Amino acid sequence: MNLFRLDASILPGASASAEIADIAQAEWTAAHPDGTVTRRRLGTDSLPADAWSLATVAGFTPETDRTAAQREALALASALAEEVQGADAAILAVPLYNYGISQHFKTWVDLVIAGAGPTTPLLKGTPTVLVTALGGGYGPGTPREGWDHSTPYLERVLDDIWGADLTVIKRELTLAETTPGMESLRELAQQQRSDALSAAREAGRRLAGR
Template structure:
């Protein structure tokens, strides 16, 4: 049994998404204590910004004419796709940044699509947990309702393209405790935090049980 984990926070020491993902992983480990966990931290070790373009243009270039940079990019794309292929379960911790998906995660997803094929369901029959954290509030009725352009994208890629058996854990208002002007939201933020931790414990157990049944 192997768990593959992605983190995309640029602040790992204070990452709200990592805390929730750690809780999921801890619950997983209670069932699979000796199972390996393969990790890739996109926030602290980002992929080359030009890799996707190089890998993509390599596909339109005759093999003898591909540059060393294109070949390296193709190898990287294949490696990233293979990491998912080796996994029995997947855990993704992806914060909302500037109302959209993390550029580090987007670069990774684009390269996986390149390496695996545009329509290849690389997560089919793989139980997957997505943890996403948001500094503000984006639910209906909130001032920024509808501004979360990350979570819908993530669902499209993970479920509609990659066919993951997906569980999503969302935590909002992560900045309320430290941001002036958000004092009135701190009680709600604390409740969101606790609910996310509870959901993470449950998701980790379900993830472990789903793999055990395969």
């Protein structure tokens, strides 16, 4: 059994998304002590920024005319796609940055698509947990309702394109504890954290088939 785990936080030591993902992973590992875990830490071990353009152009270039850099980019794209497709279960921890996804995560998605093709259902039927953490509040009635341009994109890729059996765990207000002006939201933020950690335990058990 193989678990694919991806983290996109640039601050792994203080990452709300990683905290939630760790709990889900622990449940999977407890059920599969001999299983393997394939890790991608995009926020701290980012992929080459030019790899996607190189791989994409290479796809339209005869093999004999490809440069060494293009061949290397294509090999990386194929390897990333194989990591996803080879998973029996998957956990992706992807925080919201500047109202969207980070450049690190977008580069990864683009490379996986370059390696597998734009419509290949890499996670078809695979139990998958998406963990996302947002510093503020973006729900109905909030001042920034509709500003979360990350979660819909993530669901589109993982569910609609890659066919994952998807569970989404979303924690908001992660900055309430340290941000002036958000003091009144701290109790709600703590409840959001508690709910997310509980959801992670349940989702981890489902990943493990328990």
